[in-house]
Amino acid sequence: MSNNEQTNSHSHFPWSHLIGFGLSIFLTLLALWVGFASDFSLRTIMIIVVILALIQAAIQLLMFMHITESDSSRIQVGTILYAVFIAVAVVAGTIWVMSFGMHNMNM
Amino acid sequence: MESVEYSPNTPLEYQSETGRLNILGFWIFLGAEIALFSTLFATYLVLVGRTAGGPGPEELFELSGVLIETFLLLTSSFTCGLAIHYMRNHSLKGLFLWLGITLALGLGFLGFEIYEFVHYIHEGAALTTSAYWSAFFVLVGTHGAHVTMGIAWIILILIQLKQRGLTPDTTRKVFISSLYWHFLDVVWIFIFTAVYLYGMVM
Numbered sequence: 001m002s003n004n005e006q007t008n009s010h011s012h013f014p015w016s017h018l019i020g021f022g023l024s025i026f027l028t029l030l031a032l033w034v035g036f037a038s039d040f041s042l043r044t045i046m047i048i049v050v051i052l053a054l055i056q057a058a059i060q061l062l063m064f065m066h067i068t069e070s071d072s073s074r075i076q077v078g079t080i081l082y083a084v085f086i087a088v089a090v091v092a093g094t095i096w097v098m099s100f101g102m103h104n105m106n107m
Numbered sequence: 108m109e110s111v112e113y114s115p116n117t118p119l120e121y122q123s124e125t126g127r128l129n130i131l132g133f134w135i136f137l138g139a140e141i142a143l144f145s146t147l148f149a150t151y152l153v154l155v156g157r158t159a160g161g162p163g164p165e166e167l168f169e170l171s172g173v174l175i176e177t178f179l180l181l182t183s184s185f186t187c188g189l190a191i192h193y194m195r196n197h198s199l200k201g202l203f204l205w206l207g208i209t210l211a212l213g214l215g216f217l218g219f220e221i222y223e224f225v226h227y228i229h230e231g232a233a234l235t236t237s238a239y240w241s242a243f244f245v246l247v248g249t250h251g252a253h254v255t256m257g258i259a260w261i262i263l264i265l266i267q268l269k270q271r272g273l274t275p276d277t278t279r280k281v282f283i284s285s286l287y288w289h290f291l292d293v294v295w296i297f298i299f300t301a302v303y304l305y306g307m308v309m
Contacts, residue, residue: 083138
């Protein structure tokens, strides 16, 4: 454990974590409010809460996981964006394809 | 360890080629995990409403339990971030403290989730009840299995930290397990939104 020679640029208070945590709580409560206390239609509610979820996921990636901190951050960001594209294609594509012939879906 | 070329501010886990490649490799693994969970979400969303005459989510989901689970996991993600912060300040004590809290919160989450599952099964909504509940238990259960796996993994890493202290190897393992833990919270955000919120608002 001879790491004492390391000065640290990380010794400041972990503000970004605290802000990320606060924002996550706020976004969760906001999603709850939109879901239960607003007068929007189901479709509008779902669009808003999915956007809120995506923002919260981005906060985790940027403020907690530090996706941009390393030398290979561009590969990391590219991988995650590609995976998100795959996820959206799989989820939206499946719902779209399966909507044919399913007449009693509660969408 | 070829750390000569790195600034002293470079975190220990990034100071070796192995460390950097392992971390990059883990990000690629997380990309594959996103694809895995997307198939489970797609299955679930297609099967919403397919309750075969059995109980539906609007009868069984309870907001209070879901919120407790959500805040336990959200807070554990935060404390896990703090653990990394202390690790990078070379504070083994801080790392142990915050990782310990993270584990406790993770166990709390798991406890509530198991209680929730048992409650649903008692109410007549089990894996085999309907296509809807099959999809529900597979999606949420896969996430729960990941959390279980994460807890076991972090416990093993804590044991190794106790034995070896902060080295490029141990810090790399802690950092990678922290990425995994944050990722589980990311997945939960979408379960909270697409399963619970959607199920209760519907």
